[in-house]
Amino acid sequence: MDILGIDSLFAELTLGLGLAMAVGNGWAIIQNVRGNRPEGAEGPYRAGRAWFFIGIGVVMAAWGALTLAQG
Numbered sequence: 798m799d800i801l802g803i804d805s806l807f808a809e810l811t812l813g814l815g816l817a818m819a820v821g822n823g824w825a826i827i828q829n830v831r832g833n834r835p836e837g838a839e840g841p842y843r844a845g846r847a848w849f850f851i852g853i854g855v856v857m858a859a860w861g862a863l864t865l866a867q868g
Contacts, residue, residue, distance in 0.1 A: 808864035815857025822847045822854065 802809075828834075829842050 805865055808861045810861075811857050812861025812865065815854045815859070815861055818854030819851050819858060820854075822850045826851075 826844065826847050829844070829847075834842075
């Protein structure tokens, strides 16, 4: 009996981090389209970088979810 769920901890962390990356970068894209920028932000907006991180986040979230679903 695994009381703390340590066996699935890595999968849960991977799922959470992946979702955070995907949602956070998606929110950054939405804010850029609306014309909002963080205070004190300098430099150009990099849409390609945000889309890349969304892709990585989706892969991580899928990996974590499938690992948890497997057992």
